[in-house]
Amino acid sequence: MLSIAADEAHVLNLCTAPGHEGRGLGRRMLQALLKIARGHGAQRVFLEVRPSNRRAIELYQRSGFNEIGRRPRYYPAVGGREDAIVMAMELLPD
Numbered sequence: 001m002l003s004i005a006a007d008e009a010h011v012l013n014l015c016t017a018p019g020h021e022g023r024g025l026g027r028r029m030l031q032a033l034l035k036i037a038r039g040h041g042a043q044r045v046f047l048e049v050r051p052s053n054r055r056a057i058e059l060y061q062r063s064g065f066n067e068i069g070r071r072p073r074y075y076p077a078v079g080g081r082e083d084a085i086v087m088a089m090e091l092l093p094d
C-alpha cells in the first residue's frame with residue numbers, strides 16, 4: 001500500500017504471503033511501488049519500520065532507503081510499545 005500526496009509518497013504496508021518470503025517478491029513489490037510513486041511525480045518516499053524487523057530493514061536499505069529519524073513508542077508491542085525507524089529515499093528520474 002502506498003499513499004501519494006503532492007511530491008511525497010509513503011509506503012504504508014508491504015507484505016509477502018507467509019511461506020513465500022525470501023524469493024524476491026518483497027523487493028519486486030517495493031520496486032513496483034517506487035515506480036508508481038515516480039510516475040505520480042513523487043520526489044521522495046517515506047516509511048516506518050520496527051527496529052526488530054531486520055528482514056524489512058535490510059530490504060529497505062538495499063533498495064536505497066536511509067534512516068532519517070525515530071518515532072518513539074509508535075507501535076504496539078508485547079509488554080508495551082516499540083519505536084519506529086523512519087526511513088526515506090530521494091527518487092531520481094528513471
Ligand SMILES: CC(C)(COP(=O)(O)OP(=O)(O)OC[C@H]1O[C@@H](n2cnc3c(N)ncnc32)[C@H](O)[C@@H]1OP(=O)(O)O)[C@@H](O)C(=O)NCCC(=O)NCCS
Pocket residue numbers: 013014015016017020021022023024025026027028048049050053054055056058059062
Ligand atoms: C519484509 C518482507 C516484505 C520481505 O519480503 P520478501 O519477499 O521476503 O523479500 P525478498 O525475498 O524480496 O528479499 C529482499 C531482501 O530482504 C532481505 N531478506 C530477505 N530474507 C531475509 C532474511 N531471512 N533475513 C534477513 N534479511 C532478509 C534481504 O535484504 C533481501 O535481499 P537479497 O535478496 O538481496 O538478499 C516480508 O518478510 C514480509 O512480508 N514481512 C512481514 C510484513 C512486514 O514486516 N512488512 C514490512 C513492514 S515495514
